[in-house]
Amino acid sequence: MTILALKNVSKSYGALKVTQDVSFTLEKGEALGVIGPNGAGKSTLFNLITGNVLVDAGQIEFDGRDVTRENPMARCLAGVGRTFQIPQPFDKLTVFENLVVAGAFGSSASESDVTGRCADILEQTGLGPRANDLAGGLSLLQRKRLELARALATQPKLLLLDEIAGGLTEGECVQLVDTVKSVHATGVSIVWIEHVLHALTSVVTRLLVLDFGKVIGIGEPDEIMNSKAVREIYLGIDV
Amino acid sequence: MSLVSSNQWAVETRTRASSMFFVIAAVAVLIAFAAPFFLSRSGIQDLFFILTMLVLAQCWNLLAGYAGLVSVGQQAFVGFGAYAMFATVILLGLDPLVGVLAGGLMGALLAIPTGFFAFRLQGAYFAIGTWVIAEVVRLSMAQWKALGGGTGTSLPTTATRDMVGVKLVQDIFGVRSAQAVDILCYWLALILAVASVVFIYRLLRSRQGLGLAAVRDNTVAARAVGVDALRIKAAVYIIVAFITGLVGALIYVQKARISPDAAFAVTDWTAYVIFIVVIGGIGAIEGPIVGVLVLYLLQTLLADYGSWYLLALGLIGIAVMLFAPRGLWGLFTERTGIQLFPVRRILTGGTNKTNGGTNV
Numbered sequence: 001m002t003i004l005a006l007k008n009v010s011k012s013y014g015a016l017k018v019t020q021d022v023s024f025t026l027e028k029g030e031a032l033g034v035i036g037p038n039g040a041g042k043s044t045l046f047n048l049i050t051g052n053v054l055v056d057a058g059q060i061e062f063d064g065r066d067v068t069r070e071n072p073m074a075r076c077l078a079g080v081g082r083t084f085q086i087p088q089p090f091d092k093l094t095v096f097e098n099l100v101v102a103g104a105f106g107s108s109a110s111e112s113d114v115t116g117r118c119a120d121i122l123e124q125t126g127l128g129p130r131a132n133d134l135a136g137g138l139s140l141l142q143r144k145r146l147e148l149a150r151a152l153a154t155q156p157k158l159l160l161l162d163e164i165a166g167g168l169t170e171g172e173c174v175q176l177v178d179t180v181k182s183v184h185a186t187g188v189s190i191v192w193i194e195h196v197l198h199a200l201t202s203v204v205t206r207l208l209v210l211d212f213g214k215v216i217g218i219g220e221p222d223e224i225m226n227s228k229a230v231r232e233i234y235l236g237i238d239v
Numbered sequence: 240m241s242l243v244s245s246n247q248w249a250v251e252t253r254t255r256a257s258s259m260f261f262v263i264a265a266v267a268v269l270i271a272f273a274a275p276f277f278l279s280r281s282g283i284q285d286l287f288f289i290l291t292m293l294v295l296a297q298c299w300n301l302l303a304g305y306a307g308l309v310s311v312g313q314q315a316f317v318g319f320g321a322y323a324m325f326a327t328v329i330l331l332g333l334d335p336l337v338g339v340l341a342g343g344l345m346g347a348l349l350a351i352p353t354g355f356f357a358f359r360l361q362g363a364y365f366a367i368g369t370w371v372i373a374e375v376v377r378l379s380m381a382q383w384k385a386l387g388g389g390t391g392t393s394l395p396t397t398a399t400r401d402m403v404g405v406k407l408v409q410d411i412f413g414v415r416s417a418q419a420v421d422i423l424c425y426w427l428a429l430i431l432a433v434a435s436v437v438f439i440y441r442l443l444r445s446r447q448g449l450g451l452a453a454v455r456d457n458t459v460a461a462r463a464v465g466v467d468a469l470r471i472k473a474a475v476y477i478i479v480a481f482i483t484g485l486v487g488a489l490i491y492v493q494k495a496r497i498s499p500d501a502a503f504a505v506t507d508w509t510a511y512v513i514f515i516v517v518i519g520g521i522g523a524i525e526g527p528i529v530g531v532l533v534l535y536l537l538q539t540l541l542a543d544y545g546s547w548y549l550l551a552l553g554l555i556g557i558a559v560m561l562f563a564p565r566g567l568w569g570l571f572t573e574r575t576g577i578q579l580f581p582v583r584r585i586l587t588g589g590t591n592k593t594n595g596g597t598n599v
């Protein structure tokens with residue numbers, strides 16, 4: 001069964017075509033990796049899927065429904081959870097409260113119903129010790145963890161991860177991969193934008209390559225990494 | 240996804256300081272109710288002023304400090320509520336207290352079309368928009384010949400004399416009807432002040448309040464986690480209009496005389512109110528309480544200095560904005576960590592790795 005389908009999606013900023021005729025589908029429970037150089041339009045692709053940016057042309061279906069014209073709130077309630085590449089915490093709320101907002105509103109529940117779940121997610125993402133600190137005081141790495149934790153709190157069916165592994169130590173990276181794997185194991189579908197390829201390929205079963213807003217390859221990680229096109233655009237980047 | 244939770248988590252908002260404060264506050268409210276037994280008429284009038292300004296300031300604080308809606312046109316709702324009360328009494332012949340309720344309802348009703356316009360505007364344009372709206376409402380009321388047009392009108396003395404409860408108050412205190420009206424209005428203002436503080440506090444501690452805080456901090460992220468930012472802001476705008484309309488009507492029951500210029504005065508109903516919130520501390524319920532006391536003190540001290548008084552208010556306001564952007568209460572709370580109306584949700588329990596927070 002398909003959870004997400006993009007059909008000929010395009011988006012331009014003035015003359016800059018950031019998304020060009022992108023089509024792909026994601027099966028329920030699948031984990032897809034997205035790679036491509038900086039400025040290729042990866043984050044924009046997420047913004048189109050979440051509704052933060054509206055498509056110029058094309059269609060987006062989520063969970064069997066056309067959501068092309070729906071706003072980000074509606075798509076979140078439908079089950080799209082995301083992290084922002086540049087973390088967007090609620091600065092004057094505590095880390096725990098950041099999650100409670102997401103839990104209570106994102107899954108339409110009462111605060112007391114989500115307390116335990118939010119607390120568990122904090123433990124799982126290593127934010128437990130900072131639970132009662134203001135989110136505005138977190139380091140960049142902790143903010144990125146908060147992005148993941150907050151997205152999880154909305155109980156998504158589809159989780160969109162935008163470069164969450166950059167700058168982690170080897171140990172932290174292993175931990176992160178474990179977390180993503182355990183979320184995936186519960187049946188959540190995942191699309192993960194990541195430059196840290198070994199982390200990515202230990203979770204995803206397919207890779208999508210984006211360059212200048214175009215899909216230039218989609219398939220098994222091995223096959224993609226060995227393709228000529230990918231080698232050409234990726235050799236310049238830290239692999 | 241489901242995570243196995245073996246931990247017993249608990250969430251705590253109350254602090255030791257706040258629990259103590261609630262006891263003190265309850266006693267203070269009881270004493271305030273008894274004030275007419277031991278205060279002079281002018282003392283009661285002063286308290287009436289303090290309480291009504293407090294309610295207006297709490298409303299503006301909720302609007303600007305929590306919902307990010309910086310309105311400079313709240314006089315629209317004060318004046319419209321007051322005129323609705325006058326219409327209820329003079330044109331419909333009903334009790335002024337019914338008029339006060341009507342003032343609140345009409346305030347809320349006015350908020351729907353004005354919100355429709357104002358919500359299309361952002362930041363400074365929103366502020367200017369609210370002020371323009373208030374002017375339009377003022378000019379419309381000035382056309383209302385049945386209520387005195389541009390020069391205004393008075394409540395018939397029989398209307399206030401026969402107001403519900405006035406007879407009773409007269410008998411209890413052995414005073415004339417005018418003073419009984421003052422006492423009654425004072426009690427209503429006290430009830431309204433307590434009710435609005437309790438209401439706002441409960442709102443901020445509720446799920447919707449948390450959503451409001453999220454919207455204030457980061458609207459894009461709030462929407463991304465499912466918060467309906469527009470709906471929450473609109474609800475706050477309308478609720479505030481309701482309360483502001485109630486207060487406006489109540490103020491004019493006590494004044495018993497209305498004119499468009501006074502009822503829609505931007506200095507009285509918005510500038511002073513903003514001063515109170517800025518001085519006391521924006522974004523905290525304690526702020527307006529501190530601020531209204533400061534304004535009252537300044538007014539009493541500088542009453543004889545005419546326009547110097549306004550100048551002094553302006554200078555003090557600017558000084559506080561520069562040196563204590565979170566107001567006097569913010570300064571105090573930074574130093575001591577004391578919060579009388581805590582809204583933080585402190586997570587406790589579990590594996591003991593979470594600290595208890597820094598709240599007192």
Ligand SMILES: Nc1ncnc2c1ncn2[C@@H]1O[C@H](COP(=O)(O)OP(=O)(O)O)[C@@H](O)[C@H]1O
Nearest residue numbers: 013016018036037038039040041042043044045
């Ligand atoms: N709001 C915007 N307005 C104009 N240009 C934008 C906007 N957002 C992104 N872009 C441009 O679109 C291109 C793709 O950006 P992005 O999707 O963030 O790339 P990636 O995530 O792959 O690095 C970049 O050249 C960026 O500068």
Ligand SMILES: [Mg+2]
Nearest residue numbers: 042043044085
């Ligand atoms: Mg990006």
